[in-house]
Amino acid sequence: MGCGVEGLIKGAVQGVANLHPYLPGKPVDELARELGLDINSIVKLASNENPLGPSEKVVNALQKQIADLTRYPDGNGFELKAALSARFKLSPDQITLGNGSNDVLDLIARAFLQPGKNAVFSQYAFAVYPISTQAVGAELNVVPAKNYAHDLPAMAAAINEQTQVVFLANPNNPTGTMFGREEFVSFMAKVPDRVLVVLDEAYSEYVDADNYPDGLEYLPEYSNLIVTRTFSKAYGLASLRVGYAACAPEIADLLNRVRQPFNVDSFALSAAVAALSDTEYLAKSRALNDSGKSQLKQGLGDLGLSYIPSFGNFIAVDFGQDAGPINQALLAKGVIVRPVANYGMPNFLRVSIGTNEENQCFLTTLQEILA
Numbered sequence: 001m002g003c004g005v006e007g008l009i010k011g012a013v014q015g016v017a018n019l020h021p022y023l024p025g026k027p028v029d030e031l032a033r034e035l036g037l038d039i040n041s042i043v044k045l046a047s048n049e050n051p052l053g054p055s056e057k058v059v060n061a062l063q064k065q066i067a068d069l070t071r072y073p074d075g076n077g078f079e080l081k082a083a084l085s086a087r088f089k090l091s092p093d094q095i096t097l098g099n100g101s102n103d104v105l106d107l108i109a110r111a112f113l114q115p116g117k118n119a120v121f122s123q124y125a126f127a128v129y130p131i132s133t134q135a136v137g138a139e140l141n142v143v144p145a146k147n148y149a150h151d152l153p154a155m156a157a158a159i160n161e162q163t164q165v166v167f168l169a170n171p172n173n174p175t176g177t178m179f180g181r182e183e184f185v186s187f188m189a190k191v192p193d194r195v196l197v198v199l200d201e202a203y204s205e206y207v208d209a210d211n212y213p214d215g216l217e218y219l220p221e222y223s224n225l226i227v228t229r230t231f232s233k234a235y236g237l238a239s240l241r242v243g244y245a246a247c248a249p250e251i252a253d254l255l256n257r258v259r260q261p262f263n264v265d266s267f268a269l270s271a272a273v274a275a276l277s278d279t280e281y282l283a284k285s286r287a288l289n290d291s292g293k294s295q296l297k298q299g300l301g302d303l304g305l306s307y308i309p310s311f312g313n314f315i316a317v318d319f320g321q322d323a324g325p326i327n328q329a330l331l332a333k334g335v336i337v338r339p340v341a342n343y344g345m346p347n348f349l350r351v352s353i354g355t356n357e358e359n360q361c362f363l364t365t366l367q368e369i370l371a
């Protein structure tokens with residue numbers, strides 16, 4: 001055991017050995033075990049999860065699905081694609097379903113990136129972009145952010161002969177920043193047709209801004225645009241892992257070629273159809289997020305803390321000093337938030353917007369710690 005592994009390791013895909021694995025939010029059970037606390041006393045605001053709990057329609061759909069447990073899922077996701085097509089005026093052949101939108105980002109990297117090519121993305125952008133890129137041996141072309149936001153003109157200028165893909169997150173995680181229609185359109189005008197633009201809209205349902213560029217509306221205009229969305233956030237299905245990409249049918253065809261045949265399971269498929277039909281749940285998600293965001297902004301302001309204005313369901317709080325000890329103190333009191341030192345933001349903690357009660361608990365605990 002262990003003999004000769006070094007040679008084997010050297011043969012791994014270039015870039016895999018030095019990629020930084022994704023750091024997930026700490027699970028509630030884990031902290032409960034460590035602290036010997038009751039699970040119910042812990043507040044987790046670390047993974048941008050929906051605090052509403054599941055939609056009743058989803059729960060019913062899942063219960064029905066149990067009868068088909070022994071069957072393989074529909075590998076083409078016919079019903080979900082039909083529901084998405086109807087809702088967003090897409091054709092089913094424009095859609096690629098993924099095991100979370102993470103999976104779709106991986107499919108894009110596998111279909112389009114390779115050694116010698118690079119992917120452009122912003123400093124402080126979502127951590128999955130470098131992982132998917134390095135996993136296939138392609139290079140990272142990271143562009144400095146401007147006020148923590150994507151600097152789109154600089155990103156357009158960074159595109160070179162070897163660039164195959166540009167990843168844009170709008171709003172971005174973990175910063176919560178957003179770019180508007182004009183910025184997006186003038187960016188797209190500078191991108192060569194041979195370069196794919198991935199517009200990651202994981203938080204689009206939360207955005208309340210007139211100048212938000214809804215990526216799906218731009219698909220007819222830009223053949224090199226891929227829009228990715230997820231059921232993990234506003235639709236409340238993070239545990240089931242389901243997301244999708246919408247793009248030109250020819251590109252979707254390539255993505256579907258590298259996709260695992262049954263990448264989205266039956267439970268996720270039927271839950272997503274149910275979630276899409278539950279417009280009331282979506283409206284409640286948005287309303288709860290809006291009121292929670294106001295509550296947190298007010299509370300953070302009262303504590304004299306600044307934060308990056310956010311268009312998502314989370315806020316990056318600036319402590320003006322290493323936030324590591326504050327994170328530790330919060331954990332010791334049963335509050336889990338997300339350190340973002342791995343994003344190069346050691347002075348920040350990212351707080352997901354929870355229920356009003358959870359937000360209050362976070363604010364009160366933070367006040368005790370800072371006192």
Ligand SMILES: *Cc1c(COP(=O)(O)O)cnc(C)c1O
Pocket residue numbers: 048099100101102103126169172173200202229230231232233238241242243
């Ligand atoms: C949460 C998130 C996703 C979606 O993740 P899933 O795999 O769909 O759960 C994608 N992009 C960004 C920027 C995110 O924050």
